[in-house]
Amino acid sequence: MNLTVRGIGRLLTMTDEPQRDTALVVRGGRVTWTGAASELPADAPAEELDVQGACVVPGFVDAHTHLVFAGLRREEFVARLAGQPYDGGGIRVTVDATRAASDEQLLDLAAARAATAMSHGTTTMEVKTGYGLTPEDELRLLDITARLAGRTPLRLEATYLGAHVVPAGRDRDEYVDEVVATIPEAAARGARWCDVFCDQGVFTVAEARHVLTTARDHGLGLRLHAEEIAWTGAAALAAELGCASADHLEHVRADDARAMAASGVVGVLLPTVTLSLRSAAWGHASVLRDAGVELALATDCNPGTSWCESMPYAIQLGCLAMGLSVDEAFRAATLGSAHSLRRDDVGHLGVGAWGDLAVLDAEHEADVVAHLGGRPVRTTVIGGVVQQRL
Ligand SMILES: [Zn+2]
Structure with a gap:
């Protein structure tokens, strides 16, 4: 000490x-x-x-991870190398593997990833649920995240992401209602944040607004997966609700970026995702910078679209592929990410x-x-x- x-x-x-x-x-x-x-x-x-x-x-403050998961997405990855586009559907593969794993297995896997992140300089990390997708399985991931805090010296911030994808075979309206109904218990189990994957083919802006306004009523801070696959108006929603962060933003529009800046929404850049998806979307950092949005960098550590625990690698891609200056990238990976978690102590x-x-x-x-x-x-x-x- x-x-x-x-x-x-x-x-x-x-x-x-x-x-x-x-x-x-x-x-x-x-x-x-x-x-x-x-x-x-x-x-x-x-x-x-x-x-x-x-x-x-x-x-480094890694402001966006999906650290607690089991299984890999090897087939999806190999198919992507052969030209298959990403549509978010692979999340369900990870949900199946995560539900099938024991608490101890999930804890060991997450602790090993946390150790890797720490060896690359990470000291604070946000950790999302989202691979459970039933109330019991989502709350289990929050419990495991709470136990993880006892297994790693990293400072953790838990996020409830029940609205990651509509589970296979579920009616979407019923599922959104279930996510909303689980929010109070998620807050009681240690979630400090609520997030929604608001994008084409995933959750709509109206659904995200419903989930996030309920979360706000229960004292949770708000984050949003926004404009990754396509523009849907998610960044404008983040501005409207005063979310702490909007993340991804590959397809953000300049007017929405200006609205984000005006309401203090931090833009979380995830360049390892752009690389892993073999996307050409590298220009959004400039759109956000020009609009005056404070920038953060994060790994989005997850098995499907960014298998990466390394903040220095995110910094390298932020500079070499997104055009950030060295100063901007280090600031984004530290101070900017901390601001996206509304923390002034890290x-x-x-x-x-x-x-x-x-x-x-x-x-x-x-x-x-x-x-x-x-x-x-x-x-x-x-x-x-x-x-x-x-
Ligand atoms: Zn994510």
């Missing part, structure tokens, strides 16, 4: 300009001091981490924030973007506790 980080060649706090040759002090899990190495307080904690000139950044290293940081295997953050296929993070620290030393 108390740690002195020395030998920082370059420090990005996200609250100040980048600093050279600095140190950072964590007490009680929180950042209490940053400054020139030569001015390190004499009573700094004895527990030390010497990063030997490396660049240190805030721990995503930066200003005094008072949690002592969550990633020690890059580089002297400058730009090197992490340039070095493809490398090992971008040397050490991850959460709340002043060193999680692994490489």
